[in-house]
Amino acid sequence: MLTNERHAYILRLLDEKQTVKIQELVETTGASESTIRRDLTDLEHSRKLERVFGGAILPGQNLMEPSISDKSTQFLEEKIRIAEFASSLIQQGDSIFLDAGTTTFQLIPFLKDKDLVVVTNGLTLVEALNEQGITTYLTGGLMKPRTGAFVGSHTISALRNYRFDICFLGINGFHPEYGYTTPDPEEAAVKQMASSLSRKTFALADHSKANKISFAKIMDLDRATLIVDEISKEANAGLQKKTIVKVVAP
Amino acid sequence: MLTNERHAYILRLLDEKQTVKIQELVETTGASESTIRRDLTDLEHSRKLERVFGGAILPGQNLMEPSISDKSTQFLEEKIRIAEFASSLIQQGDSIFLDAGTTTFQLIPFLKDKDLVVVTNGLTLVEALNEQGITTYLTGGLMKPRTGAFVGSHTISALRNYRFDICFLGINGFHPEYGYTTPDPEEAAVKQMASSLSRKTFALADHSKANKISFAKIMDLDRATLIVDEISKEANAGLQKKTIVKVVAP
DNA sequence: TTGCTTATGAACGATTATGATTGATTGTGG
DNA sequence: CCACAATCAATCATAATCGTTCATAAGCAA
Numbered sequence: 001m002l003t004n005e006r007h008a009y010i011l012r013l014l015d016e017k018q019t020v021k022i023q024e025l026v027e028t029t030g031a032s033e034s035t036i037r038r039d040l041t042d043l044e045h046s047r048k049l050e051r052v053f054g055g056a057i058l059p060g061q062n063l064m065e066p067s068i069s070d071k072s073t074q075f076l077e078e079k080i081r082i083a084e085f086a087s088s089l090i091q092q093g094d095s096i097f098l099d100a101g102t103t104t105f106q107l108i109p110f111l112k113d114k115d116l117v118v119v120t121n122g123l124t125l126v127e128a129l130n131e132q133g134i135t136t137y138l139t140g141g142l143m144k145p146r147t148g149a150f151v152g153s154h155t156i157s158a159l160r161n162y163r164f165d166i167c168f169l170g171i172n173g174f175h176p177e178y179g180y181t182t183p184d185p186e187e188a189a190v191k192q193m194a195s196s197l198s199r200k201t202f203a204l205a206d207h208s209k210a211n212k213i214s215f216a217k218i219m220d221l222d223r224a225t226l227i228v229d230e231i232s233k234e235a236n237a238g239l240q241k242k243t244i245v246k247v248v249a250p
Numbered sequence: 251m252l253t254n255e256r257h258a259y260i261l262r263l264l265d266e267k268q269t270v271k272i273q274e275l276v277e278t279t280g281a282s283e284s285t286i287r288r289d290l291t292d293l294e295h296s297r298k299l300e301r302v303f304g305g306a307i308l309p310g311q312n313l314m315e316p317s318i319s320d321k322s323t324q325f326l327e328e329k330i331r332i333a334e335f336a337s338s339l340i341q342q343g344d345s346i347f348l349d350a351g352t353t354t355f356q357l358i359p360f361l362k363d364k365d366l367v368v369v370t371n372g373l374t375l376v377e378a379l380n381e382q383g384i385t386t387y388l389t390g391g392l393m394k395p396r397t398g399a400f401v402g403s404h405t406i407s408a409l410r411n412y413r414f415d416i417c418f419l420g421i422n423g424f425h426p427e428y429g430y431t432t433p434d435p436e437e438a439a440v441k442q443m444a445s446s447l448s449r450k451t452f453a454l455a456d457h458s459k460a461n462k463i464s465f466a467k468i469m470d471l472d473r474a475t476l477i478v479d480e481i482s483k484e485a486n487a488g489l490q491k492k493t494i495v496k497v498v499a500p
Numbered sequence: 501t502t503g504c505t506t507a508t509g510a511a512c513g514a515t516t517a518t519g520a521t522t523g524a525t526t527g528t529g530g
Numbered sequence: 531c532c533a534c535a536a537t538c539a540a541t542c543a544t545a546a547t548c549g550t551t552c553a554t555a556a557g558c559a560a
Contacts, residue, residue, distance in 0.1 A: 038508085053516065
């Protein structure tokens with residue numbers, strides 16, 4: 001039985017019965033326990049299911065909200081991949097800043113059981129972080145209705161209360177010459193301040209942001225490590241001279 | 251049977267019958283008493299049910315639901331009446347502080363078209379305020395998971411950025427001698443600070459809070475005008491000596 | 501063929517869920 | 531009030547499941 005066939009079979013069975021047991025899959029597919037286990041791990045990484053002790057269940061069954069599996073997010077798969085890699089950079093006990101945004105949002109499921117302190121300026125992120133049982137501080141300040149991000153002088157001064165080990169920023173464009181940019185100057189200011197309070201800064205972006213230039217400049221390339229899902233050879237060459245680039249291949 | 255399956259089964263049964271006995275669960279699931287007991291402990295911990303001697307029951311309506319029309323809030327009618335009156339005290343252009351809580355939450359629908367600036371420390375309130383198109387500031391700080399209220403030193407210092415015309419506080423008890431009280435000292439500190447930054451302070455409470463004393467004192471009675479839905483003659487007499495009381499009759 | 505990557509299965513110690521046992525606690529019926 | 535039965539929390543040993551590692555097998559390009 002081919003790997004893809006097995007994956008499809010597992011998902012179909014899961015859809016029918018809501019839950020599957022590993023032993024049950026071993027018997028019906030004829031594959032070894034190790035293989036089934038690997039399948040489940042893979043499928044969990046792409047958020048197709050959620051593992052539990054002894055088997056797997058449909059995701060979002062117990063706690064999660066729809067927003068996390070919201071398929072309307074562009075480049076969701078890529079963002080999840082980026083987020084998973086980013087999460088691997090976090091140490092136990094770190095204090096981290098999570099920028100408001102859809103990419104940083106995907107980091108949250110990977111933060112479980114990590115003993116962290118998280119600070120964010122994103123309203124949507126607070127709730128999700130809370131469901132994961134993570135100690136969460138919100139910066140507060142003026143709320144931007146459309147995006148649920150907190151911005152402005154109060155947000156900035158609230159940030160001064162904290163220091164971060166790591167800071168994860170979502171960005172709208174990166175360019176060798178113009179650096180990291182985003183449409184809203186208010187948000188740019190928040191990102192700037194958060195970064196300046198962190199030991200390390202990571203900019204998360206999918207490939208569609210390459211060589212894009214938005215209105216407000218956040219910082220030069222060398223002030224943050226860039227994490228992207230994919231990038232052309234030439235573009236990469238131009239970037240490598242300026243900063244560290246981590247490409248998270250599929 | 252998978253752990254999650256058992257949990258789901260228990261909750262489904264509980265939803266149907268309102269109560270479940272441990273012995274009944276042992277027989278129908280085939281699991282041992284120890285396991286069922288552990289299940290109930292887990293589910294109680296995540297507030298899905300409430301344990302009683304010999305089994306479990308549906309949890310009381312302790313949780314604050316974000317929905318305005320949610321009838322599960324105790325004394326909803328009364329709270330709405332209180333909220334409506336409270337809203338009549340607001341002037342065009344006022345800056346107001348809205349405490350986290352179910353009573354203050356009911357104020358929000360009455361704030362439409364009032365040209366206000368609202369500051370709150372309640373997560374659930376921000377979203378509702380935003381839907382009404384009201385300029386909203388959140389204090390930020392550490393989030394209290396169960397209630398969605400922000401508390402702690404960061405919240406307090408964030409408050410210092412603002413000045414209010416009016417401050418609306420939810421309280422858990424009022425008493426002629428012991429003043430206004432609430433269970434959580436952290437929340438009490440926030441209410442205290444908010445009040446001290448306001449020209450006028452109003453304490454909102456339904457009749458069940460009369461002569462109740464909670465753990466943490468917020469302030470003496472005379473520091474705020476009390477708004478209640480109904481109150482006994484004798485109690486009112488005792489209060490009138492200390493502060494202004496507004497009774498919002500049906 | 502060789503060299504390389506990928507998928508698989510088996511084996512290991514570590515982790516987690518479970519079931520039985522104990523003695524303490526609580527409710528019930530005299 | 532007491533005695534008895536049911537229920538409880540805590541503990542322990544066992545069984546199931548877990549992630550990891552390693553060796554083998556299969557696919558594929560040079």
